[in-house]
Amino acid sequence: MIPKDHPRYRSLVARERLARCAREGVVALEGLAAHGRGEAFDYLIGERTSESALLAARTAAAMLLSARHAVISVNGNTAALAAREVAALQQASGADVEVNLFHRTDERIALITRLLEEHGVRVLSGTAERLVPLAHDRGLCLPEGIGDADVVLVPLEDGDRCEALRKMGKAVITVDLNPLSRTARTATLTIVDELTRALPAITAACATLEPGERDRLIASLxxxxxxRAAIDEMRERLVHALE
Amino acid sequence: MIPKDHPRYRSLVARERLARCAREGVVALEGLAAHGRGEAFDYLIGERTSESALLAARTAAAMLLSARHAVISVNGNTAALAAREVAALQQASGADVEVNLFHRTDERIALITRLLEEHGVRVLSGTAERLVPLAHDRGLCLPEGIGDADVVLVPLEDGDRCEALRKMGKAVITVDLNPLSRTARTATLTIVDELTRALPAITAACATLEPGERDRLIASLxxxxxxRAAIDEMRERLVHALE
Structure with missing residues (x-):
């Protein structure tokens, strides 16, 4: 029990939620540490959506809406933190949703699929094949999902996989709080924002973007x-950190 | 299995180790997220011991050696990451070691005590009493350990407990990679460095500091x-981050 008067109550409650999902097998234990990394960077951007992150979210909406076949790739952390937000984004963008895991087991795929479906997500099913140029199970994806997509939204992705998807010629949109990560630097478009703020921002933009605006956003990506804008935010916050 | 050619191999292996200790009950699941936060800040200081962190480690050695009764407070993450380093520091400084947990159960106390003892640490035992002014089990400590200490080294501490120990009139030394945390700002002395680099630096200083040098270090703390020096390191690194 975390006392309610603890100054970091909200952050500790989010950790407890992830820990609970880890006990249930939805979140990999390694995913808890990855979440902590995100928390640190979120702290540095002031735990709010910056102007540049909002521009990135609008550009993501434009890319999803203009895609031939857009797929949202969901892992354990994304499902634990934002199943409802994924459902809303699927509704607004028409994208397919595929469960794709770094620590992949059939049991976790089933657990996460069920969690998503309980929140209204329609999840692709099928037989995974090793289409992504990576060793082991990390190269697996659905031929009719990520395998066929021209635009993939992969929140909280590993750098290796982001790079492999780019090499396959796909446009990759990621949500990553660390603007220095290999994922952030390899993706076509990086939204430096916390997931439960970023996904609703994309969803909202899907509803309002005019076709001409879409083209302009994509052309000026x-x-x-x-x-750089995200890094400047962090530097600015560090200047005033001890005041 | 993490492929050896993964560019973040070392960091991922450290996470796997923490995850294994979490499965065994040594590390609390919430501790995995806390570890991730540390990783992010370590990345920002360049994953090396800065000049200012070395000065802080030398000052910590001076405080431990000059104390009437120094106690090292060890939690699950510290035991998982640095049991051997705690043993060496105990040997060099003569400090007592007490196991003190945020997520406290008798079972975890026993597990962590055994892990430390396997690495050569002499661990205080006794009946804990609520001497620290905090609710629930978080106020528990040993009367003949932290309760009696004038100097307490608490690596990876929670801000609440750090503050409570200060209110009890104790000098608190902490090791915290986040220079903005409440712990870092509340402690008497904060070493902004990764634990397995910081503890050996204190141990090395214990062996070499002259008594006069000790007094000078403590007086100029x-x-x-x-x-501020740690924050400046991080800002500097962010400037060059995308080069």
Whole structure:
């Protein structure tokens, strides 16, 4: 029991939620540490959506809506933190949803699929094949899902897989709080924001973007600019940190 | 199995080790997320011991050696990451070691005590009493350990407990990679460094400090300066992050 008067109550409650999902097998234990990394960077951007992150979310909406076949790749952390937000984004964007795990077992795939379905997500099913150029189970995906997609939204992704998807010629959109990560730097578009803030921002943009605006956002996409803006936010916050 | 050619191999292996200790009950699941936070800040200081962190470690050695009764407070993460380093520091400093947990159960106390003893640590035993001004089990400590100490080294501590120990009039030394945390700002002395680098630095200083040097280090302790120096390191690294 975390006392309610603890100054970091909200953050500790989020950790407890992830820990509970880890006990149930939805979240990999390694995913808990990855979540902690995100928390640290979120602290540094002030735990709010910056102007540049909002621009990135709008550009993501434009890419999803303009895609031939958009797929949202969901892992354990994403399902634990944002199953409801994934359902809303699927509804608004028309994207397919595929469960794709770094620590892959049939049991975890089934658990996460059920959790998503309970929150209204329609989840692709089928037989995974090793289509992504990576060793072991990390190369597995559905031929009719990520295998066929031209645009993939992969929140909280591993750098290796992000790079492999890019090599397959896919446009990769990621949500990553660390603007220095290999994922952030390898993706076509990086939204430096916390997942439960970022996904609703994309969903909201899907509902309002005009077709001409979509084209302009895609044409002016500059991921290095977006990363630099996030880094500048962090530096600025560090200047005033001890005041 | 993490492929050896993964660019973040070392960091992922450390996470796997913590995850294994979590499965065994040594590390609390919430401790995995806390570890991740540390990883993020370690990345920002370049995963090396800075000049200011070395000064902090030398000052910590001076405080431990000059104490009437120094106690090292060990939690699950500290035991999992640095049992051997705690043994060496106990040997060099003469400090007592007490197991003190945020997520306290008798079973975890026993597990962690055994892990420490296997690595050569002499662990205080006795009946814990609520001497620290905090609710629930978080206020428990040994009367002949932390309860009696004038100097307490508490690596990876929670901000609440750090503050409560300060209120009891104790000098608190902490090891915390986040220079903005309440722990870092509340402690008497904060070493902004990764635990398995920081503890050996204190141990090495214990062996070499002259008595006069000890007094000078303690007299010139300025924790705000040390935190500012760590923050400046991080800002500097962010400037060059995308090069």
């Amino acid at each position: 500059d991921n290095t600019y977006l990363l | 300025d924790n705000t300066y040390l935190l």
